[in-house]
Amino acid sequence: MEILASFDFVASFFAIALGLFVGMLLGALPGLGMIIGITLLLPLSYSMDPASSILMLLAVYQGAEYGGSISAIVLKIPGTAMAAPIMFDGVPMAENKSPGKALAYSLYGSTFGGLFGGAVLIFFSEPVARFALKLADPEIFWLSGLGLFAVVTLGGGNVSKTAISVILGLFVGTMGIDLFSGIPRFTMDSPSLLEGPNLIAVVVGLFAISEVLNMNTKNMNLSFKFEKKDMKTSLTFREMLQTVKAMFAGSFIGSVIGVLPGVGSVISSWLAYSGVKKLSRQPETFGKGNPEGIAGPDASNNATVGGALLPFLALGIPGSASIAIIAGAFIIHGITPGPQMIRNNPELINALYIGFIFTTIGMFFMGRFMTTLFAKALVTPNALLAPAIVASSLMGVYSSSGNFFDIWLMLGLGVVAFFLRKLDYSVAGFILALVLSPIIEKSFRRALVITDGDFSAFYSRPYSQVLLVIIAGMILYMFYGQIRNLMKARARKNSDKLAANH
Amino acid sequence: MHYRILDLTVFIALAALGAMIIYQSYELPAGFGGDMGSGYFPRILGWMLIGFCVLGAVSSLFSKAVHEFSIPMAWQVAGTVVLMALFIWSWSTFGYFYLQLAVFLFVLLTFYRASVGINAKSLGLNALFAVIVSVAFYVVFNHFMYVNV
Numbered sequence: 001m002e003i004l005a006s007f008d009f010v011a012s013f014f015a016i017a018l019g020l021f022v023g024m025l026l027g028a029l030p031g032l033g034m035i036i037g038i039t040l041l042l043p044l045s046y047s048m049d050p051a052s053s054i055l056m057l058l059a060v061y062q063g064a065e066y067g068g069s070i071s072a073i074v075l076k077i078p079g080t081a082m083a084a085p086i087m088f089d090g091v092p093m094a095e096n097k098s099p100g101k102a103l104a105y106s107l108y109g110s111t112f113g114g115l116f117g118g119a120v121l122i123f124f125s126e127p128v129a130r131f132a133l134k135l136a137d138p139e140i141f142w143l144s145g146l147g148l149f150a151v152v153t154l155g156g157g158n159v160s161k162t163a164i165s166v167i168l169g170l171f172v173g174t175m176g177i178d179l180f181s182g183i184p185r186f187t188m189d190s191p192s193l194l195e196g197p198n199l200i201a202v203v204v205g206l207f208a209i210s211e212v213l214n215m216n217t218k219n220m221n222l223s224f225k226f227e228k229k230d231m232k233t234s235l236t237f238r239e240m241l242q243t244v245k246a247m248f249a250g251s252f253i254g255s256v257i258g259v260l261p262g263v264g265s266v267i268s269s270w271l272a273y274s275g276v277k278k279l280s281r282q283p284e285t286f287g288k289g290n291p292e293g294i295a296g297p298d299a300s301n302n303a304t305v306g307g308a309l310l311p312f313l314a315l316g317i318p319g320s321a322s323i324a325i326i327a328g329a330f331i332i333h334g335i336t337p338g339p340q341m342i343r344n345n346p347e348l349i350n351a352l353y354i355g356f357i358f359t360t361i362g363m364f365f366m367g368r369f370m371t372t373l374f375a376k377a378l379v380t381p382n383a384l385l386a387p388a389i390v391a392s393s394l395m396g397v398y399s400s401s402g403n404f405f406d407i408w409l410m411l412g413l414g415v416v417a418f419f420l421r422k423l424d425y426s427v428a429g430f431i432l433a434l435v436l437s438p439i440i441e442k443s444f445r446r447a448l449v450i451t452d453g454d455f456s457a458f459y460s461r462p463y464s465q466v467l468l469v470i471i472a473g474m475i476l477y478m479f480y481g482q483i484r485n486l487m488k489a490r491a492r493k494n495s496d497k498l499a500a501n502h
Numbered sequence: 503m504h505y506r507i508l509d510l511t512v513f514i515a516l517a518a519l520g521a522m523i524i525y526q527s528y529e530l531p532a533g534f535g536g537d538m539g540s541g542y543f544p545r546i547l548g549w550m551l552i553g554f555c556v557l558g559a560v561s562s563l564f565s566k567a568v569h570e571f572s573i574p575m576a577w578q579v580a581g582t583v584v585l586m587a588l589f590i591w592s593w594s595t596f597g598y599f600y601l602q603l604a605v606f607l608f609v610l611l612t613f614y615r616a617s618v619g620i621n622a623k624s625l626g627l628n629a630l631f632a633v634i635v636s637v638a639f640y641v642v643f644n645h646f647m648y649v650n651v
Contacts, residue, residue, distance in 0.1 A: 047647040160558030164516060164551060171523060171547045178530075178540040185530060185540055186523070216578040220614045383614035387607045388635055390586060394603075395639055399649040404594040411586055422573065423512060441543045448538060 008051065012351070015052035016359050019059025020366050026060075027067020028374045029385065030077045032211065034064030035428075038325045039207045040389070043200050043396030050333040051351035057326045058305070058352075059359045062114055065301040066367055067374060069106040069294075074099055074375050075224050081266045082301050085273040089286060089293030096289055098230035100371075105294040107233050107367040108240055109247050113299030114360030116251035117258065117306020121313070122353045128314035129339035137447035138458045140317075142467035144440045147261030147319045149471050151429040153478035154267075162426040169430035172197060173437020180445060192405040199328050201397045201406035202413060202434065206427045208393045209414025212386045214421070220383040231372045239291070246276040246292035247299040254300030258307020261319030272300030306356065313337055313349070317439065321428035324435040332400075505571040506562055513559040520551030578614075585610055599651040600640050607632035 019041065026037035037060040045053035068083030073090035086106060093102040135143070148170075152162045175186045176196030187193040250272040257268035276296030277286045286293045308323050316338025318324040330337050335348070342349055397410045417427050451457040458464055527541030527548060573579060589606040593599055611628040612620065643649040 044647065047649075158558075160554050160561060163554045164558065167547050167551045167554065168516075171544060171551070174544045174547070181531060181540045183531060183540050185544065186526060213579050213582060216582050217574045217576075220578070221618050383611065384631065386582075386614065387610045387631075390582075390610070391603060391607060391635055391639060394590075395643055395649070395651075398651060399643060399647060404590070407590050407594075411583070411590065415583055418579070420512075422571070423509060444543060445538065453538070 008049065008351070011049060011052045012055050012355050012358070015048060015056035016059045016355065016362050017366075019056035020063040020359065020362050021370075023060035023063025023065075024067035024070070024363075024366060024370070024374050025377055027064030027083075028070040028378060029380070030071050030075070030378075032385070032389075033068065033081075034061055035207050035322055035325065036211055036389070037064055038322060039203050040392050040396060042203065042325060042328050043400045045329040045332045046400060050329070050335055051348055051355065053329045053333070054326065054352060055355035055359060057329055058309070058356060059362070061305050061322055061326070062110075062302060062359050062363050063366070065305065066107060066110040066298070066363060068301075069110070069298055070103065070371060070374050071378055073102045073106065073294075075378055077224075082269045082297075084266075085269050085297045086294055088273070089288070089290050092287070093289035093291070093294065098232075100230045100232040100234070102289075102294055103231070103367075103371055104233040104235045105239075105243060105291045106298045107364065107371070108235055109243065109250065109295030109298030110302045110367070111360055111364040112244075112247040112295070113251045113254055113302035114305065114363060115357065116248075116299065117255055117303040117309075118353070118356045118360060119306070120255045120303070121306040121309050121356060124310055125314045125342060125349070128310060129342040132315045132339040135315075135463060136457075136461065137443040137450065138461060139463040139467065140315075141440060141443040141447060141458065142464055142471070143315065144317050144436045144443065146467060146471065147317065148429070148433055148436065149474050150261050150319075151426065151432060153474040155426060155429065157426055158424045159478065159482075161424050162429050165420075165426040165429040166433040169433025170437045170440065172202070172430075173434045174441060179438070179442065190405070192403055197409060198397070198401050198403070198406040199331065199434075200400040201410040203325050203328065203431060204393045204397050205410035205413030206417040206431060208389055209410060210417035210421060210427065212389050212393075213414065213418040215382045215386050218382070220386065221381050223379045223381040225379065231375065233368055233371050243291050243295035245279060246296035249276050249279050250296035250299035251303040254303030255307040257300075258304030259310050259319075261311065261317070268300045268304045269297040272297045302360070309356075313352070314339065314342065316341075318432065318435055321431045324432045327435050503571050505567075505569050506565070508571045509562045510559055513555040513562070517552045517555035520548045520555065523548035523551065581613055582610070585613065600636050603639065604632045604636040607635055 022037045022041055023034065026032040026040075027034060038057050041056055041060055044056065048056070065082065068078055068081075069086045069090065072078040072083040072086045073094050076087060076091050078084045078087060090102045090106065093105070148166050152159060152166060155162050171186075173196070175193055176184065177194055178185050184194055192198075253272045253275055254268045257271065273293060273296065276292050277283050280286065280290065280292050282290060308320055312318045312323050312327065316336060318327045327337065335341060335345070393410065394407060397406050398404075400406070421427060447457050448455070459468060523544050527545040530539060530541035530544075532539040532541075585606065589602065593602050596602070608629050608631075611631055612625065615624060615628060618624070643651065
């Protein structure tokens with residue numbers, strides 16, 4: 001009862017409903033997705049209470065995970081990268097049985113995964129936060145860096161370019177007044193940069209504006225077509241029971257992967273698909289419309305949300321770009337996530353726990369009754385979406401600061417990000433590094449102040465050593481992957497040569 | 503443009519940025535009592551930036567992949583950027599945000615729909631879309647978020 005008293009139902013209800021609607025809609029629209037949704041709603045945080053604004057952004061995250069499956073099943077185009085494995089069984093089921101049934105398995109899986117992830121968050125946040133209090137600055141430094149190392153080594157992109165993106169993010173994070181000395185750094189004598197670049201302008205520019213420019217490279221008037229029949233998203237109790245094992249397995253995989261920094265739902269949904277297939281009694285029916293192949297990966301996608309929130313709330317360290325943008329809502333309200341918040345701000349934490357569960361339940365009902373509407377939205381051509389996103393971005397950035405400098409910054413960064421994305425640089429790595437930069441620099445410098453400049457503090461403590469071993473493992477894994485790819489390419493070249501000679 | 507040339511140009515530009523960061527970091531005051539000073543962390547980043555640019559440039563030079571860098575429908579991308587810049591300039595100079603927003607949206611939509619054909623009906627629909635979106639933004643931002651534009 002005490003927990004419920006700390007929850008503002010009315011404000012949170014509307015915030016969650018808005019977040020879910022935007023999340024499902026943008027998740028369903030191919031090419032947009034969760035990060036754009038979170039980015040566009042982030043500026044609204046200024047006029048909301050902390051709990052409602054954070055829940056709204058979490059609702060976007062949850063909703064987009066399910067929304068991505070709508071286009072994967074209905075259009076055969078995954079709305080989000082993590083919805084790709086859903087297509088293997090979702091599309092055959094939609095064609096042979098009914099799209100509504102496939103969407104229902106996806107929705108039930110998402111809901112189960114969301115609740116599982118929520119339970120993980122609720123039961124493990126406090127123990128993890130208690131453990132975090134034992135960590136000193138060198139460990140915080142390595143732990144924050146872990147996510148960045150993961151993005152560079154496990155991200156699958158060009159290593160040099162991802163590393164450069166991360167370094168640029170860390171550098172931009174140092175702009176503004178130095179908290180140690182009070183001296184402005186790299187501000188180019190502009191008062192608008194004294195507090196560092198406006199996070200909302202940076203995020204909106206990098207994600208929303210660059211995506212609008214990216215839309216412009218394709219036919220803006222193309223609209224998808226689909227048949228609006230059998231869209232009823234419901235399952236019988238027996239049908240649901242058939243997939244419980246898959247949903248459990250997917251949720252477990254999703255939660256574990258979600259906790260790991262820098263990995264995220266894309267990897268978790270693929271791992272869940274192969275894991276569920278191995279556990280299934282009918283693995284031979286996978287790829288032919290097996291419901292477990294839909295419910296398992298979808299459960300995994302939504303379970304990563306709770307898992308990803310765990311290190312953020314308990315340690316104050318965002319592990320992915322989406323969580324880094326959600327961290328913006330905490331920054332806007334002057335809240336520092338981490339063990340101190342869990343100990344000193346129980347009302348907010350309780351509100352987030354309850355709200356997270358309500359978000360998942362809300363997603364279920366919104367999915368049950370509005371999936372057809374979201375599917376209909378898929379026919380909207382980019383020619384209509386792009387101007388709406390531009391207008392929303394302009395208003396959002398202006399409402400966050402009332403400063404035209406930030407609007408120009410948004411446009412400039414959007415153009416730069418558009419080109420850098422084309423050249424394989426990582427915008428997600430940049431944002432994650434930008435948000436982590438103050439934590440990394442503060443822990444680095446404070447550790448050196450405490451030890452009077454002794455660098456051995458970074459490798460002499462047991463926790464640091466464990467983290468260093470994990471980082472070394474990531475680097476070795478990256479080299480192993482590159483050598484394997486090189487050998488595969490050579491083998492392919494040799495077999496091509498042999499085939500040509502014959 | 504050749505992808506490798508563009509790649510190398512960007513690496514050189516980023517390495518120059520790294521050098522500038524290092525140079526500027528030396529102008530920041532040194533710390534005391536174990537603290538390395540305000541410029542120490544950015545200086546490390548500057549060196550790392552140069553290091554990874556060199557690494558990237560070397561791997562780009564030895565890469566066997568040869569392809570051209572092109573942006574499909576570049577004119578549409580450039581048009582969008584120019585229209586946005588004009589709108590921001592006009593808004594910051596003359597004000598009247600919602601009125602200008604409606605005009606901007608109408609122009610942008612007409613620009614995007616031009617390939618489908620421009621006639622009185624399509625112009626009317628574009629104008630209707632622009633007005634609806636602008637009114638929706640006015641209601642949400644002025645009456646719910648109290649943002650005075």
